[in-house]
Amino acid sequence: MKKSDKIWMDGKFINWDDAKVHVLTHALHYGSSIFEGIRCYNTNKGPAVFRLEEHVKRFFESCKIYRMELSYAEKEIKEAILNTIRINRLKNCYIRPLAFRGYGEMGLNPLNSPVYVMIAAWEWGRYLGEDALEKGIRVKTSSWNRMAPNTFPFLAKAGGNYLNSQLAKMEAVLDGYDEAVMLDIDGYVAEGSGENIFLIKDRVLYTPPVYSAILKGITRDFVIKTAREMRYSVREERIPREMLYTVDEIFLVGTAAEITPIKEIDHYPLKENKITKKIQDKFFKVIEECDPKYLTPV
Numbered sequence: 599m600k601k602s603d604k605i606w607m608d609g610k611f612i613n614w615d616d617a618k619v620h621v622l623t624h625a626l627h628y629g630s631s632i633f634e635g636i637r638c639y640n641t642n643k644g645p646a647v648f649r650l651e652e653h654v655k656r657f658f659e660s661c662k663i664y665r666m667e668l669s670y671a672e673k674e675i676k677e678a679i680l681n682t683i684r685i686n687r688l689k690n691c692y693i694r695p696l697a698f699r700g701y702g703e704m705g706l707n708p709l710n711s712p713v714y715v716m717i718a719a720w721e722w723g724r725y726l727g728e729d730a731l732e733k734g735i736r737v738k739t740s741s742w743n744r745m746a747p748n749t750f751p752f753l754a755k756a757g758g759n760y761l762n763s764q765l766a767k768m769e770a771v772l773d774g775y776d777e778a779v780m781l782d783i784d785g786y787v788a789e790g791s792g793e794n795i796f797l798i799k800d801r802v803l804y805t806p807p808v809y810s811a812i813l814k815g816i817t818r819d820f821v822i823k824t825a826r827e828m829r830y831s832v833r834e835e836r837i838p839r840e841m842l843y844t845v846d847e848i849f850l851v852g853t854a855a856e857i858t859p860i861k862e863i864d865h866y867p868l869k870e871n872k873i874t875k876k877i878q879d880k881f882f883k884v885i886e887e888c889d890p891k892y893l894t895p896v
């Protein structure tokens with residue numbers, strides 16, 4: 599990864615190489631961390647953050663689910679994110695706020711371990727490869743399912759959840775694919791290892807509902823709103839796996855992956871990406887023009 603100069607750690611800017619934690623940090627042992635992934639773009643009006651408000655809100659909601667009390671208000675975290683971009687003089691970057699249970703007490707009860715917050719930002723290009731946005735990617739349905747509803751809360755963007763994503767991602771990559779699509783516990787389509795999914799059939803967009811064990815993505819929300827504004831009908835409903843093989847287009851969405859078409863799934867080729875391309879163009883237009891509805895100038 600490309601280093602920046604400074605990382606924000608609980609109110610102070612620390613040199614990148616000095617931003618360290620103790621090996622007995624609770625989160626290292628038990629996965630007790632909450633994070634966000636946010637992007638800043640160099641728009642026509644200068645650097646601006648995509649959906650800052652929504653990301654910070656989800657960060658606080660995830661913390662609340664895990665009873666992690668932060669010593670900061672949402673406004674302070676937003677300001678700290680903007681300051682992290684400013685101090686590192688970044689224009690196009692990825693931003694990673696993380697709240698974690700630190701060094702304090704070992705054992706499963708996390709309530710006696712202090713909660714720390716850090717924010718890093720660095721230049722990060724195309725998550726799924728340089729050609730992915732234009733040419734599309736190859737994916738496979740994972741043999742790993744997403745978690746059952748009464749196991750890990752999937753609405754929380756918690757570090758521990760990503761062990762499940764890592765199993766799916768490793769399997770896909772080792773089998774020669776770019777990404778995995780995971781099914782929920784009942785065998786319905788859920789999402790990618792770090793992206794939400796949309797299918798298009800006869801000009802109608804389909805995306806799994808929140809109860810299909812997905813992270814309620816902020817890019818997903820943008821796509822639902824934008825596609826409806828573009829007069830497409832969008833249905834949030836359970837999607838049987840085999841529908842992946844009969845639709846016209848499929849694409850993945852997320853902060854890291856942006857809007858990435860799928861060109862092949864489980865060796866079934868997808869020949870089209872016309873509507874995907876229109877939505878992708880709209881996404882980048884909104885960013886380029888720094889639409890105040892979605893972007894916060896740095």
Ligand SMILES: Cc1ncc(COP(=O)(O)O)c(C=O)c1O
Pocket residue numbers: 635763789790791792793794812813814815816817818851852853854
């Ligand atoms: C598991 C998972 N699903 C979906 C998404 C997409 O969410 P967002 O658009 O908010 O980045 C992400 C990325 O954060 C993710 O990790």
